[in-house]
Amino acid sequence: MTGPTIGNLRVNGAILRYEVRGHGPLLLLIPGGSGGAASFDGIADDLAAEYTVATYDPRGLSRSPLDDPAAEQTVAEHADDALRIVDLLSPGEPARVFGTSSGAIAALHLLTVRPERLERVVAHEPPVVEVLPDVLEHRALLARVGETLRTQGLMPAMAVFAAGLRKGGDTPGPPAQVALPPQAAARAERTMADLPYFVGRIVPAFMSYVPDVDRLEALSERLVLACGQDSRGELPYRPAAFLAERLGAELRHFPGGHTGLTTHPAEFGELLRKAFRA
Template sequence: MTGPTSGDLRVHGATLHYEVRGRGPLLLLIPGGSGGAAAFDQVADDLATAYTVATYDPRGMSRSALDDPEAEQRVAEHADDALRLLDLLSPGEPARVFGTSSGAVAALHLLTARPDRIERLVVHEPPLVEVLPDASEHRALLARVRETFHAEGLMPAMAVFAEGLKKDGGGAAGPKTAPEAEPRTEPKAAPDAEPEPEPKAAPNAEPKPEPTVPSRAEVNARPDAGVELPPQAAARAEQTMANLPYFVGRIVPAFMSYAPDVTRLEALSDRLVLACGEDSRGELPYRPAAFLAERLGTGLVHFPGGHTGLTTHPAEFGDHLLKALHG
């Protein structure tokens, strides 16, 4: 298969960089975290055997520059960016869409705003903490992350964020499982996120961040960390680190404080697949999708790995995504 073609799309307040590969109906992949389109590098070619696969860097990330670098971010605007890509790449037909983490939040807003443009949506662990019974605790977490970020800097804020994500909030009833998903067991203590294969870290390397933040391999692959990665992986890790201040400072507070229109989602649940990682049980990123699956009666599909299963189990993750997209 030949490499992807790339382009730039002018949207309100930003220019989006996107890549397209494959042939067939459109599948738009919306990344989460701070990795951008490169998060899909290990699965996009396999998905492109069945779809025209479009990936992109969300506004403010990597190659998608903001007109105003200090602009506050809104979920609705990120969802509109995805809509503009659908209009460009699939103007006459609704498309299939996948979103993970913060990208899943934008995708859900797009579904509620423009359901006519989405044939099927698969979302993996959207951090919609406002739907949870203990939402006030998570608002307090976001406030601590924000205060730490401004007072002490990026890595201390990341540590606060990671610790909060590990905690089992409990109290949410288990969802009915989809036919292809195994029965859900009761929440247990959060396991460590499954690490991706990586070189041995230097003695002074930073500790591994928990779910929704880059893996240890990505964090350690900085010039001062003494770790060698293949050129493509090293470039991805550098970009991930460069995106982190923007992600922690503006994406996390905007997206984790977003409250979806659950009534609207219920009316559109026939085209929605809610997914979580098999290894995420008991962690905060797991709970909103599980809560919504029970509320909407859709069942919950489990993907390999944890919140970063797309990185740690790319082949198996891609296989599960293809099945979920086909219904």
Template sequence: MAAPSIGSLRVNGATLHYEVRGQGPLLLLIPGGTGGAASFDAVANGLAAEYTVATYDPRGMSRSTLDDPEAEQSVAEHADDALRVLELLSPGEPARVFGASSGAIAALHLLTAHPERIERVVAHEPPVVMVLPDASDHRALIGRVKETFRTQGLMAAMAVFAAGLKKDDDDTTTKPEPTAENEAGTEAEAKAEAEAGAALPPQAAARAESTMANLPFFVGRIVPGFMSHAPDLDRLEALSDQLVLAVGEESDGELPCRATAFVAERLGVELLQFPGGHVGLTTHPAEFGELLRKAFRA
């Protein structure tokens, strides 16, 4: 695996760590969750045969530092960070953009705010739950996550959050309370996911450690700031020829997939199916990367 070129970029209130591979038209990869730039290591080199592939750690994650560590996070500011990277690396022509999960929310906002800078956006399972008919339930979930994080800590909040993302049951009004047992299970799952997402040598242990270290920021700042965001669907409909919405083949019924499917139906566009579930990028990197390449060629 070829080593990327590494740089730092000053943006409003933060310094971004970014990485660049390859040559050709710019393809910007915006990570979601806690993975940062490293979450794309398994696909970036393959894509770099055709594109200049750029990715970065979102502000507050891993190597991208905040001037004010207590600053609240907004989708608009994260989208503006992505724009600054585009302007740095592709000042003269529109770029292709892929976003995963919370990164897909930022990518959607980037498209609506600066469509002239975008050739095409592929958004994989953006959890834009405020567009759903039962948005009030998800607003309540965000409130429970915030309050649980404040009063009981990280893993209890992760238990509440994970329960809220699961497939719908017949009774959607009952939410499991965090217990010592499900907190321990969630912690083990989080550690396993961190290790799975960081399984590429030689930096596997460092990536797993970084992923776990990012969890408090993700749960405390990104989850409430991003899942409370409602995209401009009318604007997206007008720009739908620049947008591909995608879900995982194994994600049916889960909350991010439900939200993405709702947006696709509202915009009248087809859903592209990627291998795996919400973290298919981690579990099926080769197939995921090949389908992503095809999505930008279409």
């Protein structure tokens, strides 16, 4: 199979690098905050047999530079970036959109503000912690992460953040030995380079976002909420489960945990295909 077509799109305050594969209705894949278009390498080609698959590096990440590297980030602006790609690649027809983690938050916001441009949205573990009844604990976590980043640096802040995402803030045991596909292992260096921006800009902006739950309820027939089957009890799982119950919707379970897209790409891609057909 030939490689993707690569383009650059000028948006407000940034240039987005995007990739396009395949033919058919547009399927836009929005990555999480510490990943870029490459995080979809394991599923994009297979999905391109059925869709025009567009992936991109969100503003400030990887190969999508900001005009002002110090610019504050907002969910609304990231969602507008996704809309610009939809308008570019599918001007006459609504698109299907998949987002994971912070990308799922951008997808939720886009659904609430421009539903006519979206056929269906699959949101995988959007960490919209503001909907949770124990939100004060999660606000305190974000404050600790920010303070640790300022006073101790990146890796201590990441440790605080990671501990807060575990089941009940569990003390971590030995790291799980997961054999990543070669492409995923090769992305590690770029992911590490993006971590300061992710922890310092994306995490505080996105995890303080308050979704319009009433609007999502009105649009629930276009929304699929999904979680990792191994994520139960962890913080990224809980908002999607809460929203599914509030909206009276089925909560779909995908293989793996929060990064199941990377650890189980074949099974993940097949379930994603089914979610858009249903």
